[in-house]
Amino acid sequence: MQLFYDDIDEPGLNTLSVYRQKQGGYEMLRKALAMTPEAVLEELQASNVRGRGGAGFAMGRKAAFLPKGDMDKYLVCNADESEPGTFKDRELMQKNPHLLIEGMAIAAYAVGANRAFIFIRGEYMHPADILEAAVAEAKDAGLIGPNMLGSGVDLELWVHRGAGAYICGEETALLDALEGKRGNPRLKPPFPALQGLYRGPTLINNVETLMNAPIVLRMGGEAYAKIGVQGSTGTKVVSVSGCVRRPGNYEIVLGTSSREIIEGLAGGPPEGRKIKAWFPGGSSAPVLPGTDEYLDLPYDFDSLAKAGSMLGSGAIIVVDDSIPIVDVALKTAMFYRHESCGKCSPCREGTNWTVKMLERIDNGEATPMDLDIMASVCDQIMGNCLCVLGDAMAMPVASMIKHFREEFEAHIEAARERADLGAAVQTVNRDSHAGQEDMLAPTGADPTAAVV
Numbered sequence: 001m002q003l004f005y006d007d008i009d010e011p012g013l014n015t016l017s018v019y020r021q022k023q024g025g026y027e028m029l030r031k032a033l034a035m036t037p038e039a040v041l042e043e044l045q046a047s048n049v050r051g052r053g054g055a056g057f058a059m060g061r062k063a064a065f066l067p068k069g070d071m072d073k074y075l076v077c078n079a080d081e082s083e084p085g086t087f088k089d090r091e092l093m094q095k096n097p098h099l100l101i102e103g104m105a106i107a108a109y110a111v112g113a114n115r116a117f118i119f120i121r122g123e124y125m126h127p128a129d130i131l132e133a134a135v136a137e138a139k140d141a142g143l144i145g146p147n148m149l150g151s152g153v154d155l156e157l158w159v160h161r162g163a164g165a166y167i168c169g170e171e172t173a174l175l176d177a178l179e180g181k182r183g184n185p186r187l188k189p190p191f192p193a194l195q196g197l198y199r200g201p202t203l204i205n206n207v208e209t210l211m212n213a214p215i216v217l218r219m220g221g222e223a224y225a226k227i228g229v230q231g232s233t234g235t236k237v238v239s240v241s242g243c244v245r246r247p248g249n250y251e252i253v254l255g256t257s258s259r260e261i262i263e264g265l266a267g268g269p270p271e272g273r274k275i276k277a278w279f280p281g282g283s284s285a286p287v288l289p290g291t292d293e294y295l296d297l298p299y300d301f302d303s304l305a306k307a308g309s310m311l312g313s314g315a316i317i318v319v320d321d322s323i324p325i326v327d328v329a330l331k332t333a334m335f336y337r338h339e340s341c342g343k344c345s346p347c348r349e350g351t352n353w354t355v356k357m358l359e360r361i362d363n364g365e366a367t368p369m370d371l372d373i374m375a376s377v378c379d380q381i382m383g384n385c386l387c388v389l390g391d392a393m394a395m396p397v398a399s400m401i402k403h404f405r406e407e408f409e410a411h412i413e414a415a416r417e418r419a420d421l422g423a424a425v426q427t428v429n430r431d432s433h434a435g436q437e438d439m440l441a442p443t444g445a446d447p448t449a450a451v452v
Contacts, residue, residue, distance in 0.1 A: 001227060003215050003235050004208075005251045008095050014130050016137040019098040026098075026143050028214035032106045033151040040110040044213065046221025048233045053078055053206030054169075054281070054313050056301045059107075065193035066111045066201045073113040074202040077104055077210055078174060079120040082166040084283040084335060085315035088237040088249050089207040093120070094127040096211075097134035101157065103213035105144055108155050111203050116157040119174050122164040132159045166339035170387040171204045172196075173341065184343050185387035208237055208314075229255035232300035236314050240266040243273065243320035252299065259295040262318055273320040277403070280304050281312020283332055284392030286399035287319075308399070325404045326411045329397050330358040336393035347390030350381040354397060361408065364415030371408055375401045 012018040019025035032040050045060030066073060077100065081089040093100060104116050118135075120128045135157055139145045146154050165183050167173045172186035175197050196202025212234060216224050225233045232254040238261055241247045245267030252261055262268060262278065269275055275290030280299070286309040288294040297303050301311045319328055337351040357374045360366040378394035378401075385391065401408060 001235060001253055002251045004092065004096070004099075004211065004237060008091075013096050014094070014098070014134060016098060016134070016141060019096070023096075023099070024218075026102050026138075026149075028217040029102050029105050029109075029143065030149055031217055032109055033149055033153060037110050037112060040106065040217070043216055043221040044107075044110060047212070047216040047224040048231075049209065049212050049216060049224070050232065050301060051206055052208035052212075052236065052314065054083070054284075056311060059205060059209050059212070062193070062205070063107065063111050063203055065191075066113075066203055067194065068112070072115065072198075072200045073111060074197040074200055075104060075108040075111065075113040075116040076171075076174065076178065076197060076202055076204045077116070077118040077207060078169065078171065078204055079118050079124070079207050080162050080169045080174060081121055081124070081207070081313075082164075082169050082339075083313045083315060085241050085279060085317040086239050086282050086313045087241075088239045088314065090124055090127055091249050092207055092211060092237065093124075094130055097127075097131050098138065099211045099214060100131075100207055101134060101138050101144065103210040104157065105148065105155055106213040106217065107203065107205065107210055109148075109153060111201075113203060114154050114156065116155060117178060117197075118157070118159045119168070119178055120159060120161055122162045125161075128159060128161050135159060165341075167341045167387070167389060170389065173387065174204070175202065182341075184341050185389075187386065228253055229298065229300050231302045232311075236299075236311075238299070239313075239315040240318070241315070242278075242318035243269045243275070243323070244318050245270060254300045255298045255303075257295075258297050258299045258316075261299055262295065262316060266316075266318075269318065269320040273322060275318055276321045276323065277319045277325065277328070277400070279315070279317040279319075279396065280309045282315040283317065283335065283396060284388075285310050285312045286395045287328075287403065288399075289403050290319075324411065325400055325407050326358065326361055329400045330355070330362060332396050333358055333393055336389060340389055344386045344390070346381045347385045347387075347393075350377060350390055351393050353377060354393065358397075361412055362415060364412070364417075364419035366412050366415075368409050368412060370412075371401055371405065 007022050010022050049059045050056045079089055108116050144155050144157050148155055162168050168177045168183040170185050173183040177183040192202040192204055227234050235251050236254050237249055237251050239249050250265045277287045277289055279285050279287055288309050297307055304311050333354045337355050340347050340351050342348040357370055375398050378398035381390045381394040
């Protein structure tokens with residue numbers, strides 16, 4: 001079943017005339033305006049649509065947190081798609097911008113918001129141009145703006161281009177950037193639903209999440225909830241990249257086998273290669289090994305969480321057996337070190353320190369004990385930062401140490417041999433991060449003669 005991709009490649013779908021002709025554009029907005037805001041919100045809650053941007057929080061529940069009353073409220077679309085491996089929102093905005101605008105108008109009506117913003121990643125220049133043209137079309141047709149469709153309801157909508165910072169994907173950093181400040185995460189509470197943009201109640205949702213609103217109203221919340229599996233309803237656009245033959249965006253019903261996505265739709269790894277590991281939800285998701293146990297997992301929020309990872313933004317990155325796991329860990333850590341805003345110590349110092357430790361491993365200067373220290377530091381980062389950027393580095397790196405400890409140790413020994421440093425002294429105080437097996441004594445080497 002495809003809810004987004006049925007007509008996605010229809011020529012001219014980005015224009016108002018084709019959107020109305022092929023998808024009945026803005027008819028669901030007309031239907032929503034004929035209902036009470038409470039009735040629209042009930043439909044969204046009945047659908048149990050969960051956020052498609054990373055956190056997976058139920059859209060209807062999040063919207064219900066906004067206070068009632070006559071005040072300025074804001075709706076913000078988070079289109080700052082900067083998670084490595086994620087490129088679904090770019091295609092959706094570029095090919096069907098009016099579905100997003102209609103979804104935002106419906107969501108704004110449901111929560112009583114009178115001002116809305118699309119905060120789009122600065123590098124997305126072409127999609128931003130298309131969005132601005134679509135917003136202008138909708139305003140000229142009276143679909144948004146003062147007195148939407150003659151309903152007496154007002155909604156002003158703007159497209160705001162970011163400056164290319166990953167941290168602005170975090171909702172409170174995004175709000176600061178939207179206000180013209182440096183994109184830094186805010187202390188919470190207060191949460192955006194109560195005190196967000198310009199200190200007013202604010203609903204923030206991802207592009208794909210908001211684009212579900214017209215679909216939910218067309219089908220009905222209860223009917224929509226029957227698609228997928230319990231706790232993960234509807235379809236999901238999944239970006240597949242890395243070591244696969246057919247990388248791209250694929251719309252799947254939530255609960256589909258991960259193997260079907262990676263090997264069926266994306267073609268699997270190149271001939272002669274095997275899947276070593278895969279990120280289920282972008283580079284911030286804990287990696288899973290490429291074994292049958294994990295490849296056969298249903299691709300939904302709860303199944304991946306139980307397996308120790310997360311669905312995240314819905315970006316699968318495949319790593320085959322030609323790629324050293326240390327290289328993957330180092331590139332991941334370097335990205336998050338570069339993108340850290342530096343506001344809090346665990347993230348600022350932890351990401352930098354992790355990069356240095358991984359460089360020591362790659363240069364042959366480390367010992368297996370360093371793996372225990374690095375895993376412990378990752379534990380200290382997780383849950384102790386102002387936002388989840390530090391966790392986004394710590395979770396995948398810690399999971400790589402957990403699942404590929406032997407490869408890390410072999411890499412250490414090979415690097416030390418290349419650097420003519422001798423065998424590493426084996427650690428004896430291994431903690432829970434080190435894995436279940438006992439450390440093996442070095443073969444053909446005298447540990448007492450090792451240079452450390």
